[in-house]
Amino acid sequence: MRAATNDGRADVSDAPLVFAGFGVTAPERGWDDYGDVDVRGKVVVVVEGEPDGDLFNGAYTTHYQSAGYKADEAFRRGAVGLVILAGERGWARARGGADQQRILTPGAADLEFIATLDEAGKARLAQAAGVDPARLTGGQDGRFKAFELTGATLTARQSETIDTLVTHNLLARIEGSRRPDEVIVYSAHWDHIGVGGDHAGGEDTIFNGAWDNASGTIGVLEMARELSKAPRPERTIVFAHMAAEEMGLLGAYAYVADPVYPLETTVADINIDMLPLSGPTRDVPIFGKGQNTLEDDLDALARAEGRYVSDDGQPQQGFYYRSDHFPFARAGVPALMPWHGVDFVDGGKEAGWAAWRERFGRVYHQPSDEWSADWDLTSAVENLTLLYRLGLNLANGDEWPTWKPTSEFGQVRARSEAARSSR
CATH class of the missing domain: 3.50.30 (Glucose Oxidase; domain 1)
Structure with a gap:
């Protein structure tokens, strides 16, 4: 054979x-x-x-x-x-x-x-x-x-014809004080489409990627800045800027294939891809709702602020498989990615969905995705605050988030259970 x-x-x-x-x-x-x-x-x-x-x-x-x-x-x-x-x-x-x-x-x-x-x-x-x-x-x-x-x-x-392109993931860490080999990862991708190509229909051929995903990378940087001010956590926190996401999540797949920190003792991945840019929202949508217990932890934190966790509302998009959290999930690591709220405090879902469709249709993967001084970062700060609290709770606790019984990734995580149960 x-x-x-x-x-x-x-x-x-x-x-x-x-x-x-x-x-x-x-x-x-x-x-x-x-x-x-x-x-x-x-x-x-x-x-x-x-x-x-x-x-x-x-x-x-x-x-x-x-x-x-x-x-x-x-x-x-x-x-x-x-x-x-x-x-x-x-x-x-x-x-x-x-x-x-x-x-x-x-x-x-x-x-x-x-x-x-x-x-x-x-x-x-x-x-x-x-x-x-x-x-x-x-x-x-x-x-x-x-x-x-x-x-x-x-x-x-x-x-096969193989073209080799060299790029790099960038990692930083706050080493844990008591259990440094147990790791929480905050991730975002730092790449975008580049210059020119089929999408560039006008004189502007530069794809700046301000929303997708400079907003996520600055979210991870600010998370690192704020967490570095807190007392040193018991577990290690890693801040990962992944390369080549737009080419098919290649940077995250490369990390998972050859991890710096063992996946079996990686507590969770919290991914930030395109921060919400709006006024305050009641909802905190996530990709893959129903997959793991991280969403329950996030929902408890959100409800303390009068908010709630929901699904992303767009099943036709297949969002759960389209960002850097997914290689972690596929390898069994519980992973969470929050998304853009559409239940606006001012205007409800009608206003929220209209704003989302307008922005997404106008700038997603377009040269027009540029920074603007009129960005409303209220919802971005709201979500980042929740993610800060979520990561810090995990880093100072002994919880191992788990996949829910109907998740297809639970059987993958179960293969390394001995590495966690012995702690």
């Missing part, structure tokens, strides 16, 4: 094929598409997305829908390649509104190859394998089990 080689070349000859539905194994949901089938040395064929319905978070997709997860699971089971069958809607449901570059998640396991087939390609595959195309669909009731496509094999040969 051939194993994946990570040599920059795909070279697979007459590999057997296995159809594995959505390619999902989710024990917390009682779901296992693979069953007992052996995929070692084979190519796994899966359907894009994930099952519909409340079992898989309804309108908010889970990590199981991503090509990155499907590749990881196939690789973990010994497969050499992955073929994803795209439906008539293409990647619309799986991606939400995410950028095209997010389709294949950076950091995914290095199979020999990952390929996609459209409806016509799916029909040809079914014909070659001698099966009804209707059988190449994902189950919706949890009873589906993978099966071999015995009538066909797959041969693939391709080489």
